[in-house]
Amino acid sequence: xxxxxxxxxxxxxxxxxxxxxxxxxxxxxxxxxxxxxxxxxxxxxxxxxxx
Amino acid sequence: xxxxxxxxxxxxxxxxxxxxxxxxxxxxxxxxxxxxxxxxxxxxxxxxxxxxxxxxxxxxxxxxxxxxxxxxxxxxxxxxxxxxxxxxxxxxxxxxxxxxxxxxxxxxxxxxxxxxxxxxxxxxxxxxxxxxxxxxxxxxxxxxxxxxxxxxxxxxxxxxxxxxxxxxxxxxxxxxxxxxxxxxxxxxxxxxxxxxxxxxxxxxxxxxxxxxxxxxxxxxxxxxxxxxxxxxxxxxxxxxxxxxxxxxxxxxxxxxxxxxxxxxxxxxxxxxxxxxxxxxxxxxxxxxxxxxxxxxxxxxxxxxxxxxxxxxxxxxxxxxxxxxxxxxxxxxxxxxxxxxxxxxxxxxxxxxxxxxxxxxxxxxxxxxxxxxxxxxxxxxxxxxxxxxxxxxxxxxxxxxxxxxxxxxxxxxxxxxxxxxxxxxxxxxxxxxxxxxxxxxxxxxxxxxxxxxxxxxxxxxxxxxxxxxxxxxxxxxxxxxxxxxxxxxxxxxxxxxxxxxxx
Numbered sequence: 001x002x003x004x005x006x007x008x009x010x011x012x013x014x015x016x017x018x019x020x021x022x023x024x025x026x027x028x029x030x031x032x033x034x035x036x037x038x039x040x041x042x043x044x045x046x047x048x049x050x051x
Numbered sequence: 052x053x054x055x056x057x058x059x060x061x062x063x064x065x066x067x068x069x070x071x072x073x074x075x076x077x078x079x080x081x082x083x084x085x086x087x088x089x090x091x092x093x094x095x096x097x098x099x100x101x102x103x104x105x106x107x108x109x110x111x112x113x114x115x116x117x118x119x120x121x122x123x124x125x126x127x128x129x130x131x132x133x134x135x136x137x138x139x140x141x142x143x144x145x146x147x148x149x150x151x152x153x154x155x156x157x158x159x160x161x162x163x164x165x166x167x168x169x170x171x172x173x174x175x176x177x178x179x180x181x182x183x184x185x186x187x188x189x190x191x192x193x194x195x196x197x198x199x200x201x202x203x204x205x206x207x208x209x210x211x212x213x214x215x216x217x218x219x220x221x222x223x224x225x226x227x228x229x230x231x232x233x234x235x236x237x238x239x240x241x242x243x244x245x246x247x248x249x250x251x252x253x254x255x256x257x258x259x260x261x262x263x264x265x266x267x268x269x270x271x272x273x274x275x276x277x278x279x280x281x282x283x284x285x286x287x288x289x290x291x292x293x294x295x296x297x298x299x300x301x302x303x304x305x306x307x308x309x310x311x312x313x314x315x316x317x318x319x320x321x322x323x324x325x326x327x328x329x330x331x332x333x334x335x336x337x338x339x340x341x342x343x344x345x346x347x348x349x350x351x352x353x354x355x356x357x358x359x360x361x362x363x364x365x366x367x368x369x370x371x372x373x374x375x376x377x378x379x380x381x382x383x384x385x386x387x388x389x390x391x392x393x394x395x396x397x398x399x400x401x402x403x404x405x406x407x408x409x410x411x412x413x414x415x416x417x418x419x420x421x422x423x424x425x426x427x428x429x430x431x432x433x434x435x436x437x438x439x440x441x442x443x444x445x446x447x448x449x450x451x452x453x454x455x456x457x458x459x460x461x462x463x464x465x466x467x468x469x470x471x472x473x474x475x476x477x478x479x480x481x482x483x484x485x486x487x488x489x490x491x492x493x494x495x496x497x498x499x500x501x502x503x504x505x506x507x508x509x510x511x512x513x514x515x516x517x518x519x520x521x522x523x524x525x526x527x528x529x530x531x532x533x534x535x536x537x538x539x540x541x542x543x544x545x546x547x548x549x550x551x552x553x
Binding site for chain 1: 453455456457458461468472475476479482483485488489491503504505506508509512513515516519520523524527528
């Protein structure tokens with residue numbers, strides 16, 4: 001992960017992050033972003049390989 | 052579409068149940084009801100809009116719908132939620148809900164603890180994967196640099212297949228239409244200009260009257276959305292019928308296309324090179340055209356000031372300067388100049404894609420300045436300071452006030468995942484020699500609303516994620532930030548080798 005040298009690192013065990021609904025939402029957003037990034041990379045590979 | 056309606060029905064019912072429960076917990080006033088209801092309606096509407104747009108094949112409209120309605124809905128819902136839970140009185144619960152009988156209650160098994168002992172070969176595998184990744188990147192870069200580009204000559208020949216085409220020069224390639232030395236003065240020159248993403252290759256047809264008659268696009272490494280923009284604006288038409296002795300300088304005798312200035316400059320450079328070569332070599336003209344002037348105006352001064360301020364901790368750390376500085380980077384580096392740097396810019400350096408300093412001073416200040424900052428000072432001055440997307444993330448997170456985090460399982464793998472995404476991005480860029488193909492950052496889309504295909508969906512999820520998680524994109528996904536962090540680490544490792552051990 002990219003280090004943030006100007007602002008304090010977020011507390012991972014804050015009350016909100018321990019909330020299970022919040023965790024589900026965070027997981028969902030994290031996985032959705034990975035999915036779209038991989039989709040973009042796949043699209044790039046396809047456009048590069050295909051004439 | 053049927054499934055969408057079913058899903059929306061489920062969400063609407065779920066939202067109504069949520070509102071009912073919430074109204075039993077807090078004394079909702081008109082503001083709470085309006086905020087919560089409006090937020091939910093906007094989110095549901097954005098989902099319906101996005102699915103409909105995707106099915107119609109317009110991902111841009113889907114993304115805009117998610118951003119305009121979905122993000123506004125989430126912001127309104129979050130603010131209404133915060134207002135209600137902090138300002139509105141709670142309704143006292145009269146009776147405790149009966150608990151489930153012991154025999155039906157679901158027992159959650161205790162979390163299994165990981166075995167204490169680790170595999171002996173695991174560290175070796177980790178080191179092998181790391182060095183394998185570095186080696187593969189070097190091989191990809193060498194392969195990319197050694198690979199032949201597109202067959203530009205073949206492309207020109209196929210365009211003029213009905214005519215005799217004679218190659219009269221190799222470097223740069225110049226074709227004469229007709230037999231060599233027949234004095235027709237009818238030429239096609241292949242030339243390139245350097246853009247932000249890489250070279251822009253064009254064929255320039257110049258006829259015996261000493262005027263440009265046709266511009267043939269052959270190849271480019273620019274962001275496709277910017278190229279589409281200049282094509283839509285019929286940018287090439289400006290050059291037709293101009294004398295080869297003209298200046299061909301954007302801002303002098305050529306008009307830029309708003310929002311794609313760098314791309315227009317790259318194309319103009321290619322045409323200028325070709326036209327002036329023909330003017331001197333073929334039409335025996337003396338160079339009377341203007342030289343490309345230094346482009347140093349208000350834009351360059353603003354970028355220079357922002358970059359210098361990034362070295363002052365008081366400015367980027369202490370309030371209110373921190374907030375003023377962030378707003379300035381969002382407004383200037385982001386929306387005004389759309390000059391946020393991406394992994395493509397850094398990888399482009401390795402590929403030798405370096406635009407001229409005279410007319411791309413902003414690129415030099417940001418990209419070369421950042422890389423020099425890493426090499427000389429060992430500091431990444433771009434991330435969390437100059438980067439306008441970080442400013443957007445910061446203010447979005449302030450709106451929600453939430454600091455969520457993905458589960459521990461995902462957090463443990465987050466570093467590996469961002470490293471893998473960086474590696475994948477660099478491999479694609481090096482092998483294709485096309486920086487835009489591997490740059491998956493949503494920066495250009497955010498600030499100019501230009502994007503292609505699935506890229507449209509990265510921006511909404513990145514922004515919504517930033518609303519709930521601190522520096523969501525920067526920490527978990529940004530390949531540019533990760534590349535700069537790796538460079539800082541690499542410098543540190545190199546220095547450690549040469550420093551005497553105490």
